[in-house]
Amino acid sequence: MDGFEGQLIALAPRLRRHARGLTSDAAQADDLVQDTLERALRYRWRFRLRPGAWWGDGADGLLPWLLTLMHRLRLNAVRRKDLVVAMETLPEVSAPATDPGLRRDLLQALTALPEAQRAVLLLVSLEQFTYAEAAQVLNVPVGTVMSRLARAREHMRILLDGTGRPQPATQATDPATTLQRVK
Structure with missing residues (x-):
């Protein structure tokens, strides 16, 4: 997988880390990343049609676009649910063991x-x-x-x-x- 799909795969860990910070739940974070990547694949032409936008081209410019998609998906989900869920367990985020x-x-x-x-x-x-x-x-x-x-x-x-x-x-x-x- 080269090109756009390869860049999405390379950025998936960063998206997952960011989603875990937003949701504080591993399952919700995985769902959010999956929805973000699905939408990115569906609307990849929008990223390519904006060569003059602030995020530019390539993997470095793709991350801000993906994070924009992720934040909008998250806002839509929060607006739909409109409820607060208490966190039962801590997410598995790598941190210094000290x-x-x-x-x-x-x-x-x-x-x-x-x-x-x-x-x-x-x-x-x-x-x-x-x-x-x-x-x-x-x-x-x-x-x-x-x-x-x-x-x-x-x-x-x-x-x-x-x-x-x-x-x-x-x-x-x-x-x-x-x-x-x-x-």
Whole structure:
């Protein structure tokens, strides 16, 4: 299998990793990857007809297109179900064996994030997309990506901090360190 099909096969592990981060369930992730690859094969002509698009040609450019398909399929599934399923078991994601408790905490914190924040965090942190590329994949403005990412990072920090709630801001007593409005 050369060409388009070969590129899809080569990108399948990355799609599966990303789908597991989105769904937090191995079976749902596999279904999402299968639906994404099926749709990519069905609509391969759309990728080839867009040579001037931001994702370009080849395997490097195919991944953003596939992730766009995956996110749209995921949104459609969430809208159809419109229910939250509690995670019974942790997904099998490879992680450093040094601290299995940290892995569990990270997965639980990631699962606790709202869907939109989790998607942005995975695209920027895990897939290492730029803000513009993540905005293109999610079909939102770049500013929305930046604000969702900031909220996701803050939410993760709070969840991993152990307190489960935001820390109160410290009051600055030195007048030189306080902000003043200048008009």
